[in-house]
Amino acid sequence: MTTLPYRLDRTVTIMASRETVFQFFTDSARWASWWGAGSTIEARPGGPVYIRHPNGVETLGEVVEVQSPERIVFTYGFASGKPIPPGSSRVTIRLHEEAGGTRLDLAHEFGDAAARDEHVQGWRFQLSLFANVVANEAHAGAAELVDAWFTAWAEPQDGKRVQALSKITTPGIRFRDRFSLLDGQADLTAHIAASLRFMRGIRLHRKGDIRHCQGMVLADWSAVGDAGKELASGTSVFSLVADGRIDSVTSVRNEPA
Numbered sequence: 001m002t003t004l005p006y007r008l009d010r011t012v013t014i015m016a017s018r019e020t021v022f023q024f025f026t027d028s029a030r031w032a033s034w035w036g037a038g039s040t041i042e043a044r045p046g047g048p049v050y051i052r053h054p055n056g057v058e059t060l061g062e063v064v065e066v067q068s069p070e071r072i073v074f075t076y077g078f079a080s081g082k083p084i085p086p087g088s089s090r091v092t093i094r095l096h097e098e099a100g101g102t103r104l105d106l107a108h109e110f111g112d113a114a115a116r117d118e119h120v121q122g123w124r125f126q127l128s129l130f131a132n133v134v135a136n137e138a139h140a141g142a143a144e145l146v147d148a149w150f151t152a153w154a155e156p157q158d159g160k161r162v163q164a165l166s167k168i169t170t171p172g173i174r175f176r177d178r179f180s181l182l183d184g185q186a187d188l189t190a191h192i193a194a195s196l197r198f199m200r201g202i203r204l205h206r207k208g209d210i211r212h213c214q215g216m217v218l219a220d221w222s223a224v225g226d227a228g229k230e231l232a233s234g235t236s237v238f239s240l241v242a243d244g245r246i247d248s249v250t251s252v253r254n255e256p257a
Helices: 018-025 028-035 113-118 120-138 142-152 158-168 185-198
Strands: 006-014 048-052 058-067 071-078 089-098 101-110 169-177 180-183 203-213 216-224 230-240 246-253
Touching: 006 113, 006 120, 018 028, 018 089, 018 101, 018 120, 028 120, 048 071, 101 113, 101 120, 113 120, 120 203, 142 158, 142 203, 142 216, 142 230, 142 246, 158 169, 158 185, 169 185, 180 185
Parallel strands: 169 246
Antiparallel strands: 006 101, 048 058, 058 071, 071 089, 089 101, 169 180, 203 216, 216 230, 230 246
């Protein structure tokens, strides 16, 4: 390959482990879930790279280097459309472990500035899609996680409540609502015990489907009394870390009309 003096750099953080992220460079089904149906990759030096964009434009390349789960390098060019021919640019992706997720550093090297500039928005868009696809797989059980959170708020036994929350939250779990400013599992479990004492018979339930985007989950809820009557409702925002646990929750109650 000729000298490639023009470079595009982009960094994003993805709420998934490095191993999960790297699978999307080594498995054609996952590769296609990011780029488009029919896209394939063989993650070995010399392996072909094929991208079929949703608009039908095709990109070809060849894997240059693979170091799982840290780094992949491949050439990149267009079999149809523009602006660069196959083999005329090079993409390097590096993955770094970060608290709560994975930092992805992308460098795309080109032979001319115009081609580089035409790819700036493309990578901004594609890496956003990529982060969502990865997070969707990493947090496929987010609805069950939210349900477990609400169930823990109804657990009357301290030991069982501590055990339940330890499975689904980080040690430093943060919880915020109109009546709570809590940090850590011990603070949270004690607060739940108090709420069970002062608001007897009230149970929280998820209402409808969750909404998930890149490790952030929105879940509507209702507070139901012993008679089954809804006493309050609202929305909680959950922040998830790479291993699937909850790191923070902010809950907003709906105000009466």
